[in-house]
Amino acid sequence: MIVVPKHNIYFRLDDVETELDLKCKVLAWLSRPSCKGVSIYWQRRIRNLINEFLGTNFTHYEMEEIYTYLGNDVNRQKSIKFIESNYNLGVLKG
Secondary structure, eight states, X not given: OEEEGGGTEEOOOTTOOSHHHHHHHHHHHHTTTTTSSSXXXXXXXXXXXXXXXXXXXXXXXXXXXXXXXXXXXXXXXXXXXXXXXXXXXXXXXX
């Protein structure tokens, strides 16, 4: 899925089989550009896409936390726990 071609922001969908898989991918691969690496304009746009898709209202700071613990798909099990907890940020540090 190409999200922002201009900034090469994308992720692969070939291993996505469930909605949970897709949510994990969104957190893993869009958390970074939602808080760093691109202009503030694009950070906001990507954060808005994430929030709309997940039904959340994450701030810039919260996305930094999510990126720290879940970015680049470093801990898929923690991503699943985070999603299943209805996005309780306390799960990230636990």
